[in-house]
Amino acid sequence: MTLFWKCTIGIFLVLLAAVFLLLCKMAGSPKDAYGMVRYALPHMHRGSLKVGDDAPDAQLVALDGSDHFHIRERTGRRPLIIIFGSYT
Amino acid sequence: MVQIYNDYKDHADFLTIYVREAHPTDEWQMKSNMKDDVCYAQPKNLAQRVAIANDFIKRFHYPIAFGIDDINNAAEAAYSAWPERLYVIDESGRIAYRGGMGPFHYDPNEVRAWLAARYGAVKHDAAASSPTTSSSISPTT
Numbered sequence: 523m524t525l526f527w528k529c530t531i532g533i534f535l536v537l538l539a540a541v542f543l544l545l546c547k548m549a550g551s552p553k554d555a556y557g558m559v560r561y562a563l564p565h566m567h568r569g570s571l572k573v574g575d576d577a578p579d580a581q582l583v584a585l586d587g588s589d590h591f592h593i594r595e596r597t598g599r600r601p602l603i604i605i606f607g608s609y610t
Numbered sequence: 611m612v613q614i615y616n617d618y619k620d621h622a623d624f625l626t627i628y629v630r631e632a633h634p635t636d637e638w639q640m641k642s643n644m645k646d647d648v649c650y651a652q653p654k655n656l657a658q659r660v661a662i663a664n665d666f667i668k669r670f671h672y673p674i675a676f677g678i679d680d681i682n683n684a685a686e687a688a689y690s691a692w693p694e695r696l697y698v699i700d701e702s703g704r705i706a707y708r709g710g711m712g713p714f715h716y717d718p719n720e721v722r723a724w725l726a727a728r729y730g731a732v733k734h735d736a737a738a739s740s741p742t743t744s745s746s747i748s749p750t751t
């Protein structure tokens with residue numbers, strides 16, 4: 523193996539370790555870093571919506587589990603604050 | 611967000627949209643969820659998702675209007691909303707504010723600032739702030 527490839531692989535491994543340590547710090551532990559990479563990052567998207575764009579519509583389910591309504595039904599009268607989230 | 615809702619509900623409408631769980635037991639569970647006894651597997655069907663949403667509402671007596679994203683995650687995809695995100699839609703149906711991706715850039719204070727710029731600030735005694743929970747919807751912020 524040439525010196526060039528030894529240096530390239532060495533730098534790659536150092537960068538990989540730095541990224542892993544950074545993720546551990548952000549997530550809290552190596553287990554959480556794995557969880558972040560495996561389950562969170564693939565689902566997190568900045569998206570393309572911008573201020574001034576028409577707000578997308580979507581059908582939602584009411585708490586009774588059977589009634590449905592659309593986001594658009596709640597807009598138009600006053601500003602609508604939308605809070606996306608989950609229990610956990 | 612409940613505090614912001616209470617401060618501005620006479621001026622704006624609020625809608626919470628419940629999306630896929632962020633830290634279910636079968637994916638990336640957090641210690642804080644175990645401590646708070648918020649332990650659920652990722653719902654595989656709408657009935658399971660509705661059941662968890664109702665548990666949340668009952669536990670926190672959550673006062674804000676609530677909608678549940680369908681199991682196909684259409685609202686989440688349309689708004690790039692997972693795991694948590696805030697938007698303001700103005701009266702013309704356009705996006706007036708787009709919050710950053712949660713949890714690192716999820717900032718209810720930006721929504722408060724948007725509302726304050728329109729309707730005036732509402733001040734609170736800092737000592738009266740509420741405790742936090744591990745819930746992504748953060749009923750106490």
